[in-house]
Amino acid sequence: MTQGIATTGHVSAVRGAVVDVAFDTGVPRVNDALTVDIGGTPLLLEVQAQLDARTVRTIALQSTNGLRRGAVVQALGGPISVPVGDSVLGRLLDVTGTPGDRRDPLPADAPKRPIHRAPAALHNQGAPSELFHTGIKVIDLLTPLAQGGKAAMFGGAGVGKTVLVMELIHAMVAGYNGISVFSGIGERSREGHEMLLEMTEAGVLDRTVLVYGQMNEPPGARWRVPMTALTIAEHFRDADKRNVLLLMDNVFRFVQAGAEVSGLLGRLPSRVGYQPTLATEVAQLQERIASAGGASVTAIEAVYVPADDFTDPAVIAIAGHVDSMVVLSRAMAADGMYPAVDPIASSSVLLDPLIVGADHVAVANDVRRAIEHYRELQDVISLLGMEELGRDDRQMVERARRLQRFLTQPFTVTEAMTGIEGRSVALADTIAGCRAILDGETDDWDEASLYLIGTLDEAREKEEAAKSRGKAA
Numbered sequence: 001m002t003q004g005i006a007t008t009g010h011v012s013a014v015r016g017a018v019v020d021v022a023f024d025t026g027v028p029r030v031n032d033a034l035t036v037d038i039g040g041t042p043l044l045l046e047v048q049a050q051l052d053a054r055t056v057r058t059i060a061l062q063s064t065n066g067l068r069r070g071a072v073v074q075a076l077g078g079p080i081s082v083p084v085g086d087s088v089l090g091r092l093l094d095v096t097g098t099p100g101d102r103r104d105p106l107p108a109d110a111p112k113r114p115i116h117r118a119p120a121a122l123h124n125q126g127a128p129s130e131l132f133h134t135g136i137k138v139i140d141l142l143t144p145l146a147q148g149g150k151a152a153m154f155g156g157a158g159v160g161k162t163v164l165v166m167e168l169i170h171a172m173v174a175g176y177n178g179i180s181v182f183s184g185i186g187e188r189s190r191e192g193h194e195m196l197l198e199m200t201e202a203g204v205l206d207r208t209v210l211v212y213g214q215m216n217e218p219p220g221a222r223w224r225v226p227m228t229a230l231t232i233a234e235h236f237r238d239a240d241k242r243n244v245l246l247l248m249d250n251v252f253r254f255v256q257a258g259a260e261v262s263g264l265l266g267r268l269p270s271r272v273g274y275q276p277t278l279a280t281e282v283a284q285l286q287e288r289i290a291s292a293g294g295a296s297v298t299a300i301e302a303v304y305v306p307a308d309d310f311t312d313p314a315v316i317a318i319a320g321h322v323d324s325m326v327v328l329s330r331a332m333a334a335d336g337m338y339p340a341v342d343p344i345a346s347s348s349v350l351l352d353p354l355i356v357g358a359d360h361v362a363v364a365n366d367v368r369r370a371i372e373h374y375r376e377l378q379d380v381i382s383l384l385g386m387e388e389l390g391r392d393d394r395q396m397v398e399r400a401r402r403l404q405r406f407l408t409q410p411f412t413v414t415e416a417m418t419g420i421e422g423r424s425v426a427l428a429d430t431i432a433g434c435r436a437i438l439d440g441e442t443d444d445w446d447e448a449s450l451y452l453i454g455t456l457d458e459a460r461e462k463e464e465a466a467k468s469r470g471k472a473a
């Protein structure tokens with residue numbers, strides 16, 4: 001709000017989620033919050049543009065049903081503020097910080113923080129520190145995650161992003177003593193309540209905050225909900241010096257909501273119809289996800305890839321900010337190779353001999369090389385058959401197929417679907433297993449023995465059991 005100027009205005013136009021508000025003298029600043037009462041329910045608006053000396057254009061964060069021209073609007077004198085701190089632990093909140101879990105309201109004296117803030121100062125930011133072991137073979141080997149790092153799971157519709165994020169939550173939250181902040185952005189609305197239940201069952205609800213703006217909510221809510229989650233995470237980091245795990249499903253929906261808002265505000269679209277401010281919006285969100293002052297914020301993000309097009313501007317903008325990029329492949333999902341992590345397209349800046357050690361990097365590179373070589377030969381194999389390959393090529397292909405199978409893994413979260421108990425594998429076992437396959441120890445094993453198992457020892461038992469059954473028959 002411009003200093004010393006009246007804070008009350010009135011609605012001058014309503015066009016869906018876009019509301020124009022006129023003030024008698026002066027106008028609030030961009031990103032300031034306004035509130036208006038619709039039949040006893042407060043509606044939050046956020047200023048997006050100053051149209052002239054008296055009028056602002058705002059975007060509504062809740063439904064504008066029932067809003068009339070002339071309604072009295074209060075300027076709050078700053079950005080939307082959301083409750084932070086211990087009182088939000090174990091709660092399911094919406095973009096404005098209002099609980100949606102049918103429990104008591106939050107205490108009136110809960111501390112609040114504005115959702116728009118500058119990122120932590122660069123000199124105060126910490127780089128990713130220790131590695132986060134997930135127990136998921138393909139991730140620990142090829143795209144390691146770090147505490148204080150940013151990882152994103154990229155994939156088209158239905159290739160397993162949510163399942164992978166849920167499994168990571170399972171793997172990490174139980175053995176992690178920091179706070180987890182989960183932000184549901186523009187996905188199915190039932191997911192929030194399912195998550196609440198799961199966290200309660202896992203006994204970690206008292207260390208978790210759930211913040212949701214789902215697909216049934218207006219674009220303003222989906223656009224600002226990651227900021228709300230981030231503000232809560234930042235408070236735990238700065239005020240309590242606690243490590244935070246920030247999970248976001250799905251960051252693409254944040255970009256999509258931004259595009260909807262941009263269209264509603266009448267801005268000309270840019271490449272592929274996205275908002276002209278795409279890169280800025282993504283950077284404003286991602287640059288705030290940082291470790292600072294000795295406490296880390298570790299982010300795991302799911303990113304939907306529209307029409308499996310990895311050159312989509314939204315995907316590229318997000319990919320530029322992450323340390324570990326886990327790419328999910330439709331072809332692998334179709335073959336039942338779950339988790340469908342593409343070993344070639346996925347990468348991590350942490351896969352460096354100085355960070356993970358030379359042995360790890362060497363095995364990871366050999367695994368990639370073998371699978372890449374197999375892919376190059378796949379056309380020849382489908383046209384002419386394996387018999388036409390030279391001896392070395394055939395051996396490489398057989399090892400690559402075994403490696404691909406060894407890197408599949410049953411998940412705890414899919415136990416009900418697959419009927420197979422989830423496995424968690426130590427990194428040393430993953431590396432030893434891959435090395436053994438690359439060295440040819442499993443050349444005469446049945447490929448199926450390596451599919452959906454944990455360690456190589458388990459595959460060995462499966463192989464021996466199959467052999468003894470064969471003999472008995």
Ligand SMILES: Nc1ncnc2c1ncn2[C@@H]1O[C@H](COP(=O)(O)OP(=O)(O)OP(=O)(O)O)[C@@H](O)[C@H]1O
Binds near residue numbers: 155158164339
């Ligand atoms: N690791 C896995 N093991 C077994 N099945 C899986 C696995 N991952 C995914 N699936 C199967 O794929 C389906 C879709 O997975 P999921 O909901 O995670 O996809 P998504 O990429 O998040 O999809 P959307 O883009 O629609 O949100 C699951 O319901 C399940 O049947």
